[in-house]
Amino acid sequence: MRRSLLFLPGNQPNMLQNGAVLPADALIFDLEDSVSPSEKDAARELVASALRSIDYGSRGLVVRINDIDKPYVKKDLEAVAAAGAMSVMVPKVSGAHTIHHVAVMLDLIEEEYRMEPGRTKIIALIETAAGIEKAFEAAAASPRVEALALGGEDLSADLGCPRTKEGTEIFYSRSRLVVAARAAGIEAIDTPFTDARDEEGCYADTVFARSMGFDAKLSISPHHLRPIHRAFVPTEEAVAFALEVKEAMEIARREGRGAVSLRGKMIDLPVLKQAERTIELARASGMLAAEKEGALL
Amino acid sequence: MTLQTKVVPSLREAILRAGLRDGMTLSFHHHLRDGDNVLNTVLAECSLMGLKDLTVNASAIMGCHRPLLDFIEDGTVTGIECNFMHANVGRSISRGLLKREVIFRSHGGRPAAMERGESPVHAAFIAASAADAAGNCNGKEGIAAFGSIGYAMPDAEHADYVIVLTDHLVEYPLMDASITEDRVDAVVVVDSIGDPKRIMSGTTRVTRDPIGLLIAEQTARAVQASGLLRDGFSFQTGAGGTSLAVASYLGGIMRERGITGRFASGGITGLLVDLMKEGLFETLLDVQCFDREAVESIRENARHGEISASRYASPTARTAVVDHLDVVILGATEIDTDFNVNVHTDSNGVIMGGSGGHSDTAAGAKLSVIVAPLVRARLPLIVDRVGTISTPGEDIDLLVTQYGIACNPKQAELSEKLRYAGLPVFSIHDLKARAESITGRPARIESSGRTVARVISREGDLLDEIRTVMG
Numbered sequence A: 001m002r003r004s005l006l007f008l009p010g011n012q013p014n015m016l017q018n019g020a021v022l023p024a025d026a027l028i029f030d031l032e033d034s035v036s037p038s039e040k041d042a043a044r045e046l047v048a049s050a051l052r053s054i055d056y057g058s059r060g061l062v063v064r065i066n067d068i069d070k071p072y073v074k075k076d077l078e079a080v081a082a083a084g085a086m087s088v089m090v091p092k093v094s095g096a097h098t099i100h101h102v103a104v105m106l107d108l109i110e111e112e113y114r115m116e117p118g119r120t121k122i123i124a125l126i127e128t129a130a131g132i133e134k135a136f137e138a139a140a141a142s143p144r145v146e147a148l149a150l151g152g153e154d155l156s157a158d159l160g161c162p163r164t165k166e167g168t169e170i171f172y173s174r175s176r177l178v179v180a181a182r183a184a185g186i187e188a189i190d191t192p193f194t195d196a197r198d199e200e201g202c203y204a205d206t207v208f209a210r211s212m213g214f215d216a217k218l219s220i221s222p223h224h225l226r227p228i229h230r231a232f233v234p235t236e237e238a239v240a241f242a243l244e245v246k247e248a249m250e251i252a253r254r255e256g257r258g259a260v261s262l263r264g265k266m267i268d269l270p271v272l273k274q275a276e277r278t279i280e281l282a283r284a285s286g287m288l289a290a291e292k293e294g295a296l297l
Numbered sequence B: 001m002t003l004q005t006k007v008v009p010s011l012r013e014a015i016l017r018a019g020l021r022d023g024m025t026l027s028f029h030h031h032l033r034d035g036d037n038v039l040n041t042v043l044a045e046c047s048l049m050g051l052k053d054l055t056v057n058a059s060a061i062m063g064c065h066r067p068l069l070d071f072i073e074d075g076t077v078t079g080i081e082c083n084f085m086h087a088n089v090g091r092s093i094s095r096g097l098l099k100r101e102v103i104f105r106s107h108g109g110r111p112a113a114m115e116r117g118e119s120p121v122h123a124a125f126i127a128a129s130a131a132d133a134a135g136n137c138n139g140k141e142g143i144a145a146f147g148s149i150g151y152a153m154p155d156a157e158h159a160d161y162v163i164v165l166t167d168h169l170v171e172y173p174l175m176d177a178s179i180t181e182d183r184v185d186a187v188v189v190v191d192s193i194g195d196p197k198r199i200m201s202g203t204t205r206v207t208r209d210p211i212g213l214l215i216a217e218q219t220a221r222a223v224q225a226s227g228l229l230r231d232g233f234s235f236q237t238g239a240g241g242t243s244l245a246v247a248s249y250l251g252g253i254m255r256e257r258g259i260t261g262r263f264a265s266g267g268i269t270g271l272l273v274d275l276m277k278e279g280l281f282e283t284l285l286d287v288q289c290f291d292r293e294a295v296e297s298i299r300e301n302a303r304h305g306e307i308s309a310s311r312y313a314s315p316t317a318r319t320a321v322v323d324h325l326d327v328v329i330l331g332a333t334e335i336d337t338d339f340n341v342n343v344h345t346d347s348n349g350v351i352m353g354g355s356g357g358h359s360d361t362a363a364g365a366k367l368s369v370i371v372a373p374l375v376r377a378r379l380p381l382i383v384d385r386v387g388t389i390s391t392p393g394e395d396i397d398l399l400v401t402q403y404g405i406a407c408n409p410k411q412a413e414l415s416e417k418l419r420y421a422g423l424p425v426f427s428i429h430d431l432k433a434r435a436e437s438i439t440g441r442p443a444r445i446e447s448s449g450r451t452v453a454r455v456i457s458r459e460g461d462l463l464d465e466i467r468t469v470m471g
Helices: A013-018 A037-053 A073-083 A096-112 A129-133 A135-139 A152-159 A168-184 A199-212 A222-231 A236-254 A269-284 A290-296 B011-018 B038-048 B068-073 B087-094 B109-115 B150-158 B210-226 B241-257 B270-277 B292-300 B309-313 B358-364 B412-420 B428-439
Strands: A004-009 A026-030 A060-064 A087-090 A121-126 A145-150 A187-190 A216-219 B025-028 B054-058 B077-082 B102-104 B123-128 B130-132 B161-166 B186-189 B234-236 B261-268 B281-289 B304-306 B327-330 B334-336 B367-371 B398-401 B404-407 B451-456 B462-467
Touching (some): A004 A222, A026 A037, A037 A060, A037 A073, A073 A087, A087 A096, A087 A145, A096 A135, A129 A135, A129 A152, A135 A145, A145 A168, A168 A187, A168 A199, A187 A199, A199 A216, A199 A222, A216 A222, A222 B210, A236 A269, B011 B038, B025 B038, B038 B068, B038 B123, B068 B077, B068 B087, B087 B451, B109 B150, B109 B309, B123 B150, B130 B161, B150 B281, B150 B309, B210 B327, B210 B367, B210 B398, B210 B412, B241 B270, B261 B270, B261 B292, B270 B281, B270 B292, B281 B292, B281 B309, B292 B304, B327 B358, B404 B412, B404 B428
Parallel strands (some): A004 A026, A004 A216, A026 A060, A087 A121, A121 A145, A145 A187, A187 A216, B025 B054, B025 B123, B054 B077, B077 B102, B102 B451, B123 B161, B161 B186, B327 B367, B367 B398
């Protein structure tokens, strides 16, 4: 379960080290925008070495590789997949072909390194108008794709409009991305909030993204992690309802009943999935100690 | 009434009247911090007068006191007693420049040594931002106002001859005098006692560094979990960005829980002034002002009180402020597995600091917390044995780093409280291993040269020795 994914520049050893203690649900080691061409090789080595040697605890480990038109991408994939990255973030995804390109390379790497086939997942970063138009196609292009993420800065540049704090210009793209991700049964991750000093602004932006259906948010600043997590804290009523749903499902399962009703309403799979997500968020927010949850269940 | 003026026409005249001779001791305070003109000016005059073998007893030797090295080289100064020494001077001392050993004390140990007769001062040179012709003076008024003059109060009390230097002479009587005429022998009017722009400490803002903030937040949670954060709470912290972040987080908890602290003490910053104005602390007990806001506050606010170094921290005082402290937040350049802390020397053994109030507050406070990053410039914070013992481990209760908290084994109950609050508590050996897994194990620097400095405990005993380092 992840609410926040924090970008760390791949060429800064101290930042790679700090990732082990920052309260992010997942870390994205960046080999793309934050690394200059002359440092690409060094950064790749550094990130691979960090993946192998630093204990990041339960944090998800993602590497943003260079885009597939660049010469580095094969080396990037080989180095980070072999070093144990859980996912690669593929920039500038403009349709199924981008995903196929990366997935094929991953197939070969996993075979060569005798890794479990399909182990390395893909987060598709959608940051162009073409990418938005073909978001569902990309999401459904490979079972490796676990999430669609929105890159609002490059997208608004591609759309030819100024990027604002309010984000009116990317409203349609956000909606489209959530729908595409949901239709493919994968996660939707929102664009980062770019003013590192405005924590309340980040909170408001995340609350809005959550209300649109996003599961998580990208972050370019450690200062945004707490506001993001705060925005994903479920209400006590929602948690109580989710626990009731789980309990009703559990009782039905024990009694061998297929259909379940709660307060006179039938509970179906989407309701159960949402309840499970709410319980996960409550646990991540520290609202739910294991024993309390057990007692309630 | 005819006012008996103590204003003498020149600094040289004051030095002559003080009867300064070769081998005597001069004292100075460091309230003007890195903007101080007085120490360098007085020593230059002594050098011109041909005085030799003098001892400088300063509450701190700052970076701006680099010219002191010239007066050591020409034989004017052969002894130093201080509570802190900036690396600008410390590097040369570590190479063996000074004939005699530097005596390092703490802010409380210095007045105690004066009182016990272990550190006699023949002439005290007290910079004051405002003074009258009879010697009543303070640091609160004038162009070079620096606030509390607390570190100079014991000098005025114990020196054989007391000279006030000021660049702002006012009509008698200066009403809000911090040092009064009954202790002052002479007044010298100078062009400038210091550069107001450099008087204030550089870092008096809450850090934005995410690791510093993480450490600060964990520290505030640990203080809360200790049970000491309740109405009547008393607290001290330094002016570093992480220390200020601790104060800020604690302020947040106090605000949320409706807790009112009794006092905050020590070096005072604008942040603590704001907490007092908000009503989160009833009073401030100020031995040193770190920024403009603090200077303004001590001048204007009756609940912001000035205290002497004696009252602040002296072990020979009947009681001292540090003895009433609940919690103190302190830094460290190194800490060892017995919780001994080094703030005197760097990883190469070169002098770059000093205790200041570190060992005093650690001894007095109920809870002494060290906050520091576990790895700094690729060096681990925790070592088997610190290069220099500045504060004994028995006075340290907690170490908070970004990788977790270590509790002194003597504090088993505290350790349980922190665990119960869900804080990440480890043994200091585990944290050391974690640091070394990142940095490797650095080779120990052994220095076997002659002793260049002795660190004296606040009680007056030898705590450690610092030896020459060639670098």
